[in-house]
Amino acid sequence: METTPLNPARRRLLAGSAGALTVAGLATSGVARASEQAGSKAAAAPAASAAKPLPAYAAWKDPDSVIVHSANTIETRRGAFGDGVITPARELYVRNNLPPPDASILDDRDAWAVEIQGVKQPRTLTLGELKTLGVETMATVLQCSGNGRGFFPHQPSGTKWQVGAAGCVMWTGIPVRTLVEYLGGLEGDPAYMTGTGGEKLPDGLDPKTLMVERSVPRDTMQDAMLAWEMNNEPLSLAHGGPLRLIVPGYTGVNNVKYIKRLAFTTEQSPVKIQQTSYRLAPLDAKPGPEHPSAWAMTPKSWVTAPGADGEPVKAGRQLVRGVAFCGIHAVKRVDVSLDGGKTWKQATLVGPDLGKYAWRQFALAVELPAGEHVLASRVEDTEGNVQVEERVENVRGYLNASWRDHALKITVS
Amino acid sequence: METTPLNPARRRLLAGSAGALTVAGLATSGVARASEQAGSKAAAAPAASAAKPLPAYAAWKDPDSVIVHSANTIETRRGAFGDGVITPARELYVRNNLPPPDASILDDRDAWAVEIQGVKQPRTLTLGELKTLGVETMATVLQCSGNGRGFFPHQPSGTKWQVGAAGCVMWTGIPVRTLVEYLGGLEGDPAYMTGTGGEKLPDGLDPKTLMVERSVPRDTMQDAMLAWEMNNEPLSLAHGGPLRLIVPGYTGVNNVKYIKRLAFTTEQSPVKIQQTSYRLAPLDAKPGPEHPSAWAMTPKSWVTAPGADGEPVKAGRQLVRGVAFCGIHAVKRVDVSLDGGKTWKQATLVGPDLGKYAWRQFALAVELPAGEHVLASRVEDTEGNVQVEERVENVRGYLNASWRDHALKITVS
Numbered sequence: 001m002e003t004t005p006l007n008p009a010r011r012r013l014l015a016g017s018a019g020a021l022t023v024a025g026l027a028t029s030g031v032a033r034a035s036e037q038a039g040s041k042a043a044a045a046p047a048a049s050a051a052k053p054l055p056a057y058a059a060w061k062d063p064d065s066v067i068v069h070s071a072n073t074i075e076t077r078r079g080a081f082g083d084g085v086i087t088p089a090r091e092l093y094v095r096n097n098l099p100p101p102d103a104s105i106l107d108d109r110d111a112w113a114v115e116i117q118g119v120k121q122p123r124t125l126t127l128g129e130l131k132t133l134g135v136e137t138m139a140t141v142l143q144c145s146g147n148g149r150g151f152f153p154h155q156p157s158g159t160k161w162q163v164g165a166a167g168c169v170m171w172t173g174i175p176v177r178t179l180v181e182y183l184g185g186l187e188g189d190p191a192y193m194t195g196t197g198g199e200k201l202p203d204g205l206d207p208k209t210l211m212v213e214r215s216v217p218r219d220t221m222q223d224a225m226l227a228w229e230m231n232n233e234p235l236s237l238a239h240g241g242p243l244r245l246i247v248p249g250y251t252g253v254n255n256v257k258y259i260k261r262l263a264f265t266t267e268q269s270p271v272k273i274q275q276t277s278y279r280l281a282p283l284d285a286k287p288g289p290e291h292p293s294a295w296a297m298t299p300k301s302w303v304t305a306p307g308a309d310g311e312p313v314k315a316g317r318q319l320v321r322g323v324a325f326c327g328i329h330a331v332k333r334v335d336v337s338l339d340g341g342k343t344w345k346q347a348t349l350v351g352p353d354l355g356k357y358a359w360r361q362f363a364l365a366v367e368l369p370a371g372e373h374v375l376a377s378r379v380e381d382t383e384g385n386v387q388v389e390e391r392v393e394n395v396r397g398y399l400n401a402s403w404r405d406h407a408l409k410i411t412v413s
Numbered sequence: 414m415e416t417t418p419l420n421p422a423r424r425r426l427l428a429g430s431a432g433a434l435t436v437a438g439l440a441t442s443g444v445a446r447a448s449e450q451a452g453s454k455a456a457a458a459p460a461a462s463a464a465k466p467l468p469a470y471a472a473w474k475d476p477d478s479v480i481v482h483s484a485n486t487i488e489t490r491r492g493a494f495g496d497g498v499i500t501p502a503r504e505l506y507v508r509n510n511l512p513p514p515d516a517s518i519l520d521d522r523d524a525w526a527v528e529i530q531g532v533k534q535p536r537t538l539t540l541g542e543l544k545t546l547g548v549e550t551m552a553t554v555l556q557c558s559g560n561g562r563g564f565f566p567h568q569p570s571g572t573k574w575q576v577g578a579a580g581c582v583m584w585t586g587i588p589v590r591t592l593v594e595y596l597g598g599l600e601g602d603p604a605y606m607t608g609t610g611g612e613k614l615p616d617g618l619d620p621k622t623l624m625v626e627r628s629v630p631r632d633t634m635q636d637a638m639l640a641w642e643m644n645n646e647p648l649s650l651a652h653g654g655p656l657r658l659i660v661p662g663y664t665g666v667n668n669v670k671y672i673k674r675l676a677f678t679t680e681q682s683p684v685k686i687q688q689t690s691y692r693l694a695p696l697d698a699k700p701g702p703e704h705p706s707a708w709a710m711t712p713k714s715w716v717t718a719p720g721a722d723g724e725p726v727k728a729g730r731q732l733v734r735g736v737a738f739c740g741i742h743a744v745k746r747v748d749v750s751l752d753g754g755k756t757w758k759q760a761t762l763v764g765p766d767l768g769k770y771a772w773r774q775f776a777l778a779v780e781l782p783a784g785e786h787v788l789a790s791r792v793e794d795t796e797g798n799v800q801v802e803e804r805v806e807n808v809r810g811y812l813n814a815s816w817r818d819h820a821l822k823i824t825v826s
Binding site for chain 1: 494495496497498499500501502504544545546547548549550551552583584585642643644645646647729730731732734763764765767768774776778
């Protein structure tokens with residue numbers, strides 16, 4: 001759905017925002033980009049980022065904290081993550097594959113219906129009924145599959161996200177396993193859990209080319225959730241309210257918004273967004289079902305301070321801070337480099353541990369002399385997997401976790 | 414400071430809000446109040462609560478989630494807590510002892526200065542400097558000393574809070590112990606940590622009768638913090654920004670806003686707010702230093718759903734939910750009663766454990782037949798302390814933790 005024709009203005013808007021790309025991140029051609037960085041500071045400043053207006057359904061976002069790429073793609077500024085672990089709703093990125101449904105679907109939240117299939121007692125339940133069956137709260141990293149696409153040198157189509165199509169948020173809802181148990185357990189031995197979004201599809205077009213329906217491995221149901229609250233407030237339209245499937249550790253697209261059907265299936269969904277979109281295909285290939293799907297996230301971290309948005313950094317003692325997560329495993333340690341990866345020092349993990357699907361904040365006290373510095377971070381998970389140095393090249397620019405791409409160049413004076 | 418003359422309109426406003434008191438809580442005279450409950454539903458409904466406008470410095474609060482008692486006292490509705498663990502800023506209560514300083518103090522947050530005394534190397538540090546020395550994030554329950562005052566039958570002076578002068582929020586800042594260490598350690602053996610607020614005092618009045626300066630036992634410094642972020646956003650003026658002292662497990666007033674001085678002292682502050690206000694004196698006594706100060710909070714819980722704001726509750730399966738905390742100790746278990754305390758069942762603790770100073774959510778699946786039910790909850794901490802059945806009577810109405818007072822009467826149909 002990255003190239004959906006529904007938003008014809010997107011390419012133009014993206015072109016307009018390209019100047020901001022090098023502010024927050026240091027691309028592989030670091031030296032060449034250094035000169036652009038100083039010149040494009042203004043593009044990342046609050047006033048300029050607010051120049052592109054927030055769409056109506058997300059008008060409540062904080063214009064100073066986000067970069068509006070288009071009506072359906074809004075990114076958090078690198079310097080706006082803060083040092084608390086939970087990303088406030090008004091700063092969280094937005095990425096919709098289709099325009100959101102009409103806001104009237106929130107008029108009676110409890111009346112929202114979701115069909116459950118592939119269980120022994122399949123049926124349709126309302127949100128009001130779900131709320132009586134069970135409740136859980138968990139924190140997960142929500143990250144667009146294309147976050148970091150802006151660092152791919154081959155300029156893939158799609159939004160050129162830097163670091164900000166990600167956040168760590170708290171979900172409240174019913175665990176899928178509780179719901180499945182309530183409906184008698186799984187029917188047979190399905191390989192996938194398939195969620196279908198409730199977006200309204202344009203008339204006259206083949207639904208299979210447009211509808212948002214994603215399949216993930218069946219066992220993700222153990223920790224998955226149907227969520228009606230985000231950060232302790234009823235789930236907003238922008239983030240999939242009244243009801244959203246949360247598949248912790250999996251990229252954003254798998255966390256189906258406005259969910260109207262949850263099915264346990266033997267095959268993956270036949271629709272385009274499953275079969276050919278969100279596939280990690282080589283640069284010279286046409287993406288298809290033979291390529292890996294954008295599913296579980298891999299170890300990734302980035303520095304968020306100091307100087308993330310080009311603000312001046314004083315020489316002397318500084319705390320280098322950032323965020324780190326490892327998809328479906330827990331963070332074990334984070335190392336920080338001040339010299340672009342030549343030498344590393346172990347950082348301290350800061351703040352409460354909200355479980356393996358949440359991100360951890362890290363901090364390292366350093367002495368920064370005047371001059372240019374390239375701040376990098378590298379996370380390792382509890383299974384021994386280490387954040388990759390180089391991105392895994394793929395034609396659509398998914399799942400960029402390269403610590404080199406995500407390094408931050410700052411000037412200290 | 415409960416009777417400060419600075420807000421002459423307060424008594425009138427409180428009188429106007431009295432009708433809402435019995436909506437959320439069941440006072441000891443439960444039968445007598447039952448008839449009021451049905452009639453006063455409308456008073457708690459969003460439209461009516463918004464009738465009293467939010468003050469300018471808190472205009473960003475969600476009018477549907479709060480009850481505005483006065484410009485300096487704003488309460489969260491019992492039904493607005495949600496089932497996630499962190500209270501969003503826009504729903505969090507506000508209680509200011511004095512009007513907040515001019516918003517211009519936020520123009521250059523990093524320039525805010527705090528004087529540290531009672532350490533080996535006393536000096537004044539700016540917030541910008543503090544940010545380079547250390548960072549930590551923790552969740553604490555913030556609760557006004559007078560929360561639950563509305564349930565005291567003797568009608569103490571001061572805001573008649575029900576359950577909503579409390580929330581669980583995430584703070585980011587520098588641990589006080591880190592700062593003390595940086596300044597060479599404590600000088601001598603001070604008994605108290607004393608924080609002074611930066612509110613502007615009216616001319617011509619004795620500062621000692623008005624200024625916000627609170628002393629707490631010295632050892633609270635081990636977990637205390639000077640915080641500049643709340644819920645991952647720069648601390649708002651309404652909640653004490655740019656810098657606030659957080660004393661976890663202690664009532665709100667001890668968490669001094671706009672902190673401009675932090676001193677380790679041999680004596681408690683001589684000002685009125687320390688010496689005679691916020692003292693738990695018997696009903697027939699004039700409060701003074703001989704009475705216990707409103708310091709550490711005690712085990713407390715309340716039910717937040719279903720039916721907390723008088724909304725209809727359907728007969729059948731329901732999840733009774735609520736929040737529970739124990740001041741300076743961790744929650745061990747919560748029990749729930751559907752019959753006003755005659756019988757109890759253990760509830761499940763829900764969601765992530767954010768540490769002993771945070772609250773825990775709890776839930777219990779029940780079958781509720783049609784009729785009236787009195788939903789009560791009772792928490793026990795890891796030290797074996799159990800939430801009290803009856804309030805500890807005191808003239809100013811502080812620290813009400815009575816599970817009986819906080820029981821919720823609902824009508825199921």
